[in-house]
Amino acid sequence: MKILSYQDSGYAPFVRRLNRRALPEPGTRDLVSTIIAEVATKGDEALFTLTKRFDGAILTAKTLFVSDAEFAAAEKAVTPETKVAVARSLKNIHSFAKRSLRKDWSAKNAEGATVGERFTPFDRVGVYVPGGKAPLVSTALMTAGFAQAAGVPEILAATPCGPDGSVNPALLYALQAAGVTEAIKVGGAQAIAAMALGTRTIRPVDRVFGPGNSFVVEAKRQLVGAVSIDLLPGPSEILILSDKTGNAEFIAADILAQAEHGGDSIVGFATDSKALLGKVVKAIEKQLPTLNRSKYIREVLKRGTFLLHVKSFAEGVSICNAFAPEHLSLITAEEDRWLPLIRTCGAIYLGNDSPVAVGDFLAGPSHTLPTGGSGRSFSGIRADQFQRRTSIVRLDKESVRKSLPVVEEFSRIEGLDAHGRSTAIRLEK
Numbered sequence: 258m259k260i261l262s263y264q265d266s267g268y269a270p271f272v273r274r275l276n277r278r279a280l281p282e283p284g285t286r287d288l289v290s291t292i293i294a295e296v297a298t299k300g301d302e303a304l305f306t307l308t309k310r311f312d313g314a315i316l317t318a319k320t321l322f323v324s325d326a327e328f329a330a331a332e333k334a335v336t337p338e339t340k341v342a343v344a345r346s347l348k349n350i351h352s353f354a355k356r357s358l359r360k361d362w363s364a365k366n367a368e369g370a371t372v373g374e375r376f377t378p379f380d381r382v383g384v385y386v387p388g389g390k391a392p393l394v395s396t397a398l399m400t401a402g403f404a405q406a407a408g409v410p411e412i413l414a415a416t417p418c419g420p421d422g423s424v425n426p427a428l429l430y431a432l433q434a435a436g437v438t439e440a441i442k443v444g445g446a447q448a449i450a451a452m453a454l455g456t457r458t459i460r461p462v463d464r465v466f467g468p469g470n471s472f473v474v475e476a477k478r479q480l481v482g483a484v485s486i487d488l489l490p491g492p493s494e495i496l497i498l499s500d501k502t503g504n505a506e507f508i509a510a511d512i513l514a515q516a517e518h519g520g521d522s523i524v525g526f527a528t529d530s531k532a533l534l535g536k537v538v539k540a541i542e543k544q545l546p547t548l549n550r551s552k553y554i555r556e557v558l559k560r561g562t563f564l565l566h567v568k569s570f571a572e573g574v575s576i577c578n579a580f581a582p583e584h585l586s587l588i589t590a591e592e593d594r595w596l597p598l599i600r601t602c603g604a605i606y607l608g609n610d611s612p613v614a615v616g617d618f619l620a621g622p623s624h625t626l627p628t629g630g631s632g633r634s635f636s637g638i639r640a641d642q643f644q645r646r647t648s649i650v651r652l653d654k655e656s657v658r659k660s661l662p663v664v665e666e667f668s669r670i671e672g673l674d675a676h677g678r679s680t681a682i683r684l685e686k
């Protein structure tokens with residue numbers, strides 16, 4: 258863990274580096290563009306070769322898609338408790354999603370023309386569900402569950418298989434529960450390319466959703482144009498910003514829970530209370546040995562964790578806005594004062610009693626959130642991202658007459674006289 262106080266000499270340069278821009282590593286960028294080119298030219302064959310190389314599994318045309326029999330077996334294999342957990346999470350996701358779905362509307366403009374918007378679900382979307390380090394059952398719900406709420410008729414899922422070619426049954430069950438209509442057992446950049454470009458056996462989708470490791474995120478970035486995407490949700494992050502009212506045991510537990518994601522996860526803690534910082538360090542040391550994934554956790558604590566003693570809470574807020582964390586946990590006695598000043602986070606968890614884990618699994622908003630600083634320009638998955646928007650315009654003689662002078666003026670400025678004519682002709686006898 259990197260522990261720094263505002264009085265230390267390394268503090269200022271460290272804090273400056275927290276003001277990030279989400280840009281790919283050149284090595285990742287080049288590897289991903291090679292992978293995309295392979296899938297574009299060799300299709301299914303490329304998927305088989307890359308899956309063998311990166312996941313150690315042998316796939317064939319027969320085993321590329323999850324079969325009906327595999328889905329049925331998964332449904333039998335999962336426990337009633339798993340089914341209840343999936344159902345309870347989906348219930349919250351659907352009611353949250355319904356509130357952000359866009360509804361058709363129409364109104365009159367200043368000239369009396371009818372203008373409006375129409376929203377229809379995408380015909381076919383792709384959702385990526387990571388599976389490298391853990392079977393992210395909740396991510397199946399936090400992506401496909403929103404597509405389901407929006408009424409998307411075709412949902413193609415992609416998730417990596419294990420070396421034996423199998424996918425975790427609870428994950429398969431969740432995919433089904435969230436309305437997935439087809440699933441391929443492919444992970445990484447190659448899965449994104451397959452969904453975006455299509456192959457002989459895989460029909461391409463209109464938009465690609467879902468989180469993943471740096472290869473997955475970079476593939477989404479490179480394939481914009483062939484498809485649209487939701488956001489760039491990469492390795493998970495948290496920043497905990499607390500004044501002296503923070504509970505050290507709870508904060509330590511959230512730090513460890515975040516570190517448990519492993520890999521390139523980032524954990525930050527900033528406080529203006531030196532006493533709290535000390536207590537949190539002690540609590541981490543006390544809690545860590547009791548956890549199962551301590552190997553992953555130690556890695557993240559060593560490489561991706563920083564604990565800051567900031568000069569003031571205001572400085573903590575400005576660090577937070579610059580860092581744009583995926584998750585912010587905000588603990589302060591003056592919430593009304595500070596909350597409105599925080600603008601760039603994917604999701605904000607308020608107070609001592611709001612564990613991020615509840616948001617990960619069932620609170621309702623999607624846990625698929627922007628990372629790596631991309632929260633400045635992207636927000637998390639929402640149901641309305643699964644809707645295509647079309648605008649509608651209808652005029653009558655009266656609104657044509659009122660619009661004509663403005664059309665004629667623009668036609669003159671832009672040198673497009675046929676435009677003016679096409680409008681004036683409506684008023685001729």
Ligand SMILES: NC(=O)c1ccc[n+]([C@@H]2O[C@H](COP(=O)([O-])OP(=O)(O)OC[C@H]3O[C@@H](n4cnc5c(N)ncnc54)[C@H](O)[C@@H]3O)[C@@H](O)[C@H]2O)c1
Pocket residue numbers: 288311312386387388389390391393396417418443444445446468469470472473490491492493518520521522583624625626627628
């Ligand atoms: N931001 C969010 O909302 C959010 C939500 C859930 C998960 N996540 C993140 O998703 C990530 C999941 O990562 P993961 O690795 O466990 O699963 P993953 O499914 O994203 O990646 C595994 C795949 O990557 C490919 N791969 C592995 N090593 C490679 C290499 N050296 N070169 C090219 N391709 C390679 C393999 O094909 C493999 O199937 C985690 O970082 C997690 O934090 C983020």
Ligand SMILES: [Zn+2]
Pocket residue numbers: 493514515518613614617
């Ligand atoms: Zn988490």
